[in-house]
Structure formats: C-alpha cells, structure tokens
Amino acid sequence: MLRALNTAATGMAAQQTRIDVTANNMANVNTTGFRRSRAEFQDLVYQTLRAPGGSTGDGQRLPTGIQVGQGTRTVSTEHIHIQGNLQQTGGSLDVAVEGNGFFQVVRPGGDVAYTRAGNFKTDAEGQLVTTDGFLVEPAISIPADAVSVTVSPDGVVSITQPGQTTSQEVGQITLAGFANPGGLLALGRNLYGATDASGQPIVAQPGQEGLGTVAQGFLEGSNVQVVNEMIDLITSQRAYEVNQRVIQAADDMLRKTTER
Amino acid sequence: MSNGIYSALSGAIAQERNLAIVANNVANANTTGFRADRASFKEVLARAQSGTQDSTLKYVDFDRVAIDAAPGSLRETGGRLDVALDGDGYIAVQTADGERYTRTGSLLMDSQGVLRTQGGDAVLAEGGSNPKPLTLPENAADIRIGRDGSIDADGTPVGRIRVVRFDGEEPLVKDGLTLMKTRGGVAPRVDDRTSVLQGYLENSNINAVSGMHELITVSRSFEAFQRVIRAFEQIDGRTARELGARS
Numbered sequence: 001m002l003r004a005l006n007t008a009a010t011g012m013a014a015q016q017t018r019i020d021v022t023a024n025n026m027a028n029v030n031t032t033g034f035r036r037s038r039a040e041f042q043d044l045v046y047q048t049l050r051a052p053g054g055s056t057g058d059g060q061r062l063p064t065g066i067q068v069g070q071g072t073r074t075v076s077t078e079h080i081h082i083q084g085n086l087q088q089t090g091g092s093l094d095v096a097v098e099g100n101g102f103f104q105v106v107r108p109g110g111d112v113a114y115t116r117a118g119n120f121k122t123d124a125e126g127q128l129v130t131t132d133g134f135l136v137e138p139a140i141s142i143p144a145d146a147v148s149v150t151v152s153p154d155g156v157v158s159i160t161q162p163g164q165t166t167s168q169e170v171g172q173i174t175l176a177g178f179a180n181p182g183g184l185l186a187l188g189r190n191l192y193g194a195t196d197a198s199g200q201p202i203v204a205q206p207g208q209e210g211l212g213t214v215a216q217g218f219l220e221g222s223n224v225q226v227v228n229e230m231i232d233l234i235t236s237q238r239a240y241e242v243n244q245r246v247i248q249a250a251d252d253m254l255r256k257t258t259e260r
Numbered sequence: 261m262s263n264g265i266y267s268a269l270s271g272a273i274a275q276e277r278n279l280a281i282v283a284n285n286v287a288n289a290n291t292t293g294f295r296a297d298r299a300s301f302k303e304v305l306a307r308a309q310s311g312t313q314d315s316t317l318k319y320v321d322f323d324r325v326a327i328d329a330a331p332g333s334l335r336e337t338g339g340r341l342d343v344a345l346d347g348d349g350y351i352a353v354q355t356a357d358g359e360r361y362t363r364t365g366s367l368l369m370d371s372q373g374v375l376r377t378q379g380g381d382a383v384l385a386e387g388g389s390n391p392k393p394l395t396l397p398e399n400a401a402d403i404r405i406g407r408d409g410s411i412d413a414d415g416t417p418v419g420r421i422r423v424v425r426f427d428g429e430e431p432l433v434k435d436g437l438t439l440m441k442t443r444g445g446v447a448p449r450v451d452d453r454t455s456v457l458q459g460y461l462e463n464s465n466i467n468a469v470s471g472m473h474e475l476i477t478v479s480r481s482f483e484a485f486q487r488v489i490r491a492f493e494q495i496d497g498r499t500a501r502e503l504g505a506r507s
Contacts, residue, residue: 003280003283004276004279004280004282004283005283007280007283007284007287008283008286008287010287011283011286011287011288011289014287014290014291015290018290038337038366040292040366040378041288041290041291041292041294042291042364042378042379042436042437042438043284043288043291043294043434043436043437043438044436044437045435045436045437046434046435046436049322050322065324065325065433066299066322066324066325067297067325067433067434068277068280068281068284068297068325069281069284069285069287069288069297069434069436070284071283071284071287071288072287072288072291075378075379075437076378078366078368078378080337080339082338082339099401100401177399178371179369179370179371179372179373179398179399180368180369180370180371182368183368183370183371196371197370197371198371199370199371199372199398200371202398202399209399210399210400210401210402210414211399211401212401235289235290235467235468236290238467238468239286239289239290239467239468239471241468242286242289242468242471242472242475243283243286243287243289245472245475246279246282246283246286246287246475249279249475249478249479250279250283252479253275253276253279253479253482256482256483256486257272257486
C-alpha cells in the first residue's frame, strides 16, 4: 500500500516540475531571445518480485517475471534551441542571429556569458552593451557623433560621421557556437554560461563554422509557442489529478481495511 | 469457519499489489517513450494441508506483469535531435551494463559530439557485430535524420542509428530509466521496418483517461473483495450465535 502512495507522490512531483517549467516558458513568451525549456522524465528502477526465466518448479521456466515500478523522476529540463521568429524593429543596434550562434557578453565578474538577445545599446563611453549594461565581446566603440551605424550579415560594424560620405569600420561582432547548446547553463537575464556538457565555445565570424549570419534591424522573439505550452499545461494538470486519485484510492483501501 | 474468506482475502491482496503497478503507470503519464505494465492474475490451488477440510480452496496470485506494446501517440517538437519510432523497433544504447534498448528519442549531442539520451547513454551506430557510439561533427549546423535512421550532418553521411527488433513474445524486460534489456537468449535483429521520424517524440502509452480507468477498476475490485470478506464475517457471526443458542 505504501508503495502505491510513494509512487503516486513521485508522479505528482514530476507533474509539478513540468508545470513550473511551463509557467516559466509562458511568462517569457515576449522575452527577446528566450529559449523554452522542456522537462524530461524517466521511470525509476524496478523492483523484481519474481525474476523472468526463473524455474516454476516443474521443469518449466517463467516466460516473464513480475516487476513493479516505483514511479518517475525528472531527468532534465533541457533548453530547446530552436530559432525564434525574427521581428523587424528597425533599430540600428538591434541585431538577430539567423543560425546557431550566440552573442558574447562580459559579465561584471569578468567571465564571458552567451545570449541570443541582440537588443544592444551604447553606454556613456559609446561602448556597445546589452540592456543590462554588460559589454559586448569583442568590445565595439561607436563614436557619439556617428550619423548612421551599419551591421553587415557577417558582423562588420561600420559608421558614417558627419560631413563624410564613406563609412568607417569600427568593429566586428563575433558569434560563439556550442556542440551541445542544450547543455548551457541558464544564468537569467537572457544569459547562458558554458559548461562541461555544452563544450567549449567555437568562436567565429558570423557566416562561418555554421554559426549563422546576423540581421540588423531585427530581434529574435521568444521561441515559446503558446498553444504548445497550453497543451503541456493541460496534460500535466490532468496527470497530476490522476496521481492524486491514486493516493485517494490507496487511502480508501487502507480505510476500508481498518474500519469495522 | 468458511474457507472462502481466504480466497476473497487473496483477491484483495492481489488488487492492492495491482494498485502499485497502476500507480507506476500513472506516475509515468508524461514520461517520453514509457510503456505501461499490465498485471494478470492466476488461480492457484491451495496445497493440501493436514487439517484443511476443503481441498478445492482456491487462491488468486500474480501470474505475470507484461509490458503493453501499444505505441504511444506522437507529438511534434521540431527538435533536430528528437526522434520517434514508427513501428515496433527500439533504439540501441550503450550503458555500463551493456547494450540496452529504448523508445525515448529525446536525444542530445555531448561536448564531444557523441549522440546521447537524456540519461547520458551513448546511442549506438549500426555496423557489424560490435556497434560503436554515433559521433557527429561538433559544429554541425544542419542535421538531418532519414526515415531509415541514417544521419546527415551538413550533407555528409555520418552513420545510422542502430534500430533493432526482437522475435518472440515479450523479449524485453524493463531496466528502469526508460531502458529495457533482453531476456536471456533473445538476440536483437536490425530493424528495417521501423521508421525514424525526426522532430517528433513518442508520448507515454498511458494517459489520464486510461490511467483513471485502470485505477477505478482496481479500487472497485478491491471494494468487492472487501464486501465478500464482510459477508463471510457476518455468516460466521450468525452461525456462532444461532447454533450456539440452540445447544
């Protein structure tokens, strides 16, 4: 009896995790460069009450045994790195990646983090920064008197200054790619950190190493699909309810057994 | 004393054990590639014991727990390393304990480019008697998986996922972590009938409705056995009262 109770509890915990993940996805449906997560589950190790292939005592062998499972567990909440929709903004410092690469930014501690959110700004010194004020790596400085800024698909940033007709190159945006982007650690603020699971970043100019090109005047929207999240929410909720009913059923059995 | 009460008791105990199996099915309603367990019961004759008046007394006991082979529904994810199997094959993976088989196709590539399951087991490539793990180029931008399980990375073939099937009835037993292992003496065969679908995952073959149905069946059966036990108890009580009053 306790087995069923514990098993149902693992099921409820799993559905709870799935609803938590769905809630975070839904909350970030309009977050630039957001990547949805997906909870994955596995069944737990089985308790073998009678091993398959055992003898039945009269010279026969059991074709199948009796194995009772003990529930489920969350194995991963993987980020799904599927391209989000590109939204045209017209902003000259709005840049979207069309492909698998990430922009690199320097966090206050000095370590490099990775992001898909290309809604850049300039700080007081004209340095290219994220909306949180973190410097873009490699550093690009845009003079205050620049009339226009152009970012080419291969990441070259050029400006024109007043009274000049030719543009001047001021920097190069590079992208970082990972063998296993699903293994990146989400740091919040649209940032990801490299881990042993993601592998070392492969840094290159846009358009090389399969990292994709950049598009100026566009931002990458969240890759959350509201309809899919709703379906996940409904199935998790129903599964949670059924697990709850298992607990009730087990409790009912115990009560009926003990009552007179 | 009526001996029938023991038959009813064995039935109630069997249903209580069955609830543990149903609970596990329901707990895995959202586990990708999970397959439900179904318990079946058998009648056992009580061993002839000295002092037993009724040698035809029957008990019920677990006969076996079989894996429900019905395929789960497919859901589209668009993930480039998500695969679902359309057919009765299994993906072969390498674990510390040897080759294991799974229907869970939510794969990922590790930092060395080795294709792995979410649990970290390497997916094996088809090829001869000693299959090796499948390795993809680390910086592949475009990965295409064909219906036969062959993988192209940026247009270059890199290998084929080892998809196998088994002959005979119930060749596999569960090993936990959505893995299955073969029963002794069953050899896997390369499966050319099962299609590999990229961008899809197979749902658990148990859902809220079927789980609820199983659950209601178990609780109602238990309740019925409980009533039978109570009825025997009342008969015994009345017998004792009425026969006792006459003597």
